[in-house]
Structures are given as C-alpha cells and as structure tokens.
Amino acid sequence: MAASPAINPGSGRRAQILAVAAELFARHGFHGVSIADLGAAVGVSGPALYRHFPSKEALLAEMLVGISEHLLAGGQARAGASSDPLRVLAELVDFQVDFALREPELIVVQDRDLANLPAEPRRLVRQLQRTYVEIWVETLQRVHPGLPAESARIAAHGAFGLLNSTPHTGHGPEAAALLRGMAMTALTGLGA
Secondary structure (H helix, E strand, C coil): CCCCCCCCCCCCCHHHHHHHHHHHHHHHHHCCCHHHHHHHHHHHCCCHHCCCCHHHHHHHHHHHHHHHHHHHHHHHHHCCCCCCCCHHHHHHHHHHHHHHHHHHHHHHHHHHHHHHHHHHHHHHHHHHHHHHHHHHHHHHHHHHHCCCHHHHHHHHHHHHHHHCCCCCCCCHHHHHHHHHHHHHHHHCCCCC
C-alpha cells in the first residue's frame, strides 16, 4: 500500500502504518481499531508497532497534525504564488478538492476522532487549522473588498463543508469538476 502523501511525504514502514491506520480509523473509528488489528493490517505483530509509535494516540496525533501541517503549507504556497486574489482563490479551491478526493479517509478521521487526541496535539491541530482558514479569509477579503472577516470565515467553512463532503458523495473527475465549480460559484458570488 502506498503512503498517503498528506500524512507523510516519506516512505517506509512508518508511512505505511499511518496510511493503513487512516483507512482503518475511517472505517471502524479510533476506538474500533486495536493495536493488534493495525499490526495485522500492515503485516506485523501489534506490539511491533510500538517500535514506530509509542501509543495509538501518538499515531493518531502524528496523522492529524501531519494532515493539518500539509494543508497549511499547501495553502501558504498557493497564497504566495500570485498577487491575483481570484487566482489564489481558485488555487486554494483546487488544492482542497484534490486533497478531499485523494484523502477522504483523513477527512473522516479528522471529523470523528479529533476529540481522541491528547490536549496538546489537539491544540496544535486546531491552531494549524485556524491559520489555514485565515489564508482563505484573507483571500476572500481581497476578492471581495469590504467583506467582513466573520462573513469570509463563514464562507470558508461553508466551502470546506462542500469540498470535504467527498467521503459521502463521489470521486473521480466529474465529482472534482462539479465540486470546484460549485465552490467557485459560491465564493465568487458572495454579496451578489
């Protein structure tokens, strides 16, 4: 099984464990997957996983912090790539759509299992997420001068709800095009 690029750009056993854990956690929930289940899915004994992660919570923390760092880095790269706010918005939408279609299991794990993180990694994930949202807020305010920050934040979260619906909707080029079009229509039509 290939490593999930959003979780860990590296390769090897650790990346494989993270990718398999994301699939299992999405399917069965964090508490529905034991260390033995995870070990069996990657072809090792459950206790052998402790060579890579000190606990199941540490594995979840690396997964969710990693996904949040990936999204933030991608958002920052796109925001810094152009001075045209409409182009930046389109790039942000494309980036989020591509992530959502490629990694729907991570969206499920994030939505369902964030509360299972210890306090410090949960705080870090929330901080990274807020910073990512603010990239969208600033971009929307540049596209729509005079748009209040709170309205831009609501619009950004609405777009995430639409784009992150992929675990429940569909995948493939048709879904990607439809989601991109719907998000851009909604986000460029604010205040219309």
